[in-house]
Amino acid sequence: MEIPVYMLDAFTNLPFKGNPAAVCPLLHELNDDLYHKIAAEMNLSETAFITLINAADTFTSGKRFRLRWFTPTTEVDLCGHATLASAAVLFQHQNNVNPTLVFETRSGALAVTKKKEGYVMDFPLNPPTKEDLTDFKHIVKVTVGNHPVQDIYLSRETKKLLIRLSDSCERSVLTSLKVDHAALLNSDCSGRVHGVIVTMKGSPDCKPGFDFYSRYFAPWVGIPEDPVCGSAHTVLGSYWSKILGKKKMLAYQCSSRGGELDLEVRDDGRINIAGEVTSVLQGVIRL
Incomplete structure (x- = not known):
């Protein structure tokens, strides 16, 4: 099995700044044990896995995708920089044709819109x-x-x-x-x-x-x-x-x-979080 992997630095326009994330676009879901092992191998704060929801879609044509995030030790409910990086992979490397993408996650539907410079994420607001x-x-x-x-x-x-x-x-x-x-x-x-x-x-x-x-x-x-x-x-x-x-x-x-x-x-109880992303690595995980 070969799994494509990208490493990107989020919330920066410079390599080796911001927050690095690994992103793996997958045609099919993997088992959870494999997700954990890949994230541990990447050893970054987050590794994100994107999968297709509609079998008729591609990473270029699709508007909605499933997204999961893993630290080296656990799956998390919400991650901003790896969501930003995931959108950048689809827009920059998969040439997605849509202006806005929606990710189905453990924190609900999260939209990311491509702007002239960078991307804007529509996230839940969490008042303390x-x-x-x-x-x-x-x-x-x-x-x-x-x-x-x-x-x-x-x-x-x-x-x-x-x-x-x-x-x-x-x-x-x-x-x-x-x-x-x-x-x-x-x-x-x-x-x-x-x-x-x-x-x-x-x-x-x-x-x-x-x-x-x-x-x-x-x-x-x-x-x-x-x-x-x-x-x-x-x-x-x-x-x-x-x-x-x-x-x-x-x-x-x-x-x-x-x-x-x-x-x-925003007045609707959500927050827009915007930032830029820089790609630094592209490769393949062989299993």
Whole structure:
């Protein structure tokens, strides 16, 4: 068996920046054990598998596809950068003729529209709720140490904990965080948290005018740090939209690779997440 595989960097227009994802377009579903083995072999934060829904379709003509995402250790319910990368594979490499594609996923139908520069994803919005710092003091301590914290919020839908650093912190505080991933994994065994977002207010008056910054850690699902996480921004977008009083925002994830996301919180309870994608590798998995 030969399985085509592409590696793309999402939320960037430069190779080796943004968030890398592997994407495998498949004519037929594989068994789950094989999905897990391929994702572990790719060893990226996400490997995406696209399959046809309608037997009469091709990857060039089809409008709707099935999409699943796997980390090196588990299948996940929602992934932004690998969805962006999957759409790019169909548009750039399979020459799909449609302006918008729809992926059937564990988080429902997700549409991706091709724009002049990059792509726009139609994603669910996941508003977090305010929490008591003492309830998550061990996670906070392991993640940000003694740096001052302004807010703690939890998205129960995605199990992402949002830690907002105080506005008194410089951006360097966020970029210089060194998180012990084993200690973070052991800091909460309740199942309430699958990932930790650390965020801070941006500098919209300084070009390019980022409204907020973030980093994301998810050792609970096999991802020590996700370089640029689209699903985290379904939480961040909701939070910062209310704080800043803005619907449209420009975000930057401050991992060592870094990536930009254009966000628009919509009145229908969803969020548009836009970004660019760069292809870096094309090959074949032989089984």
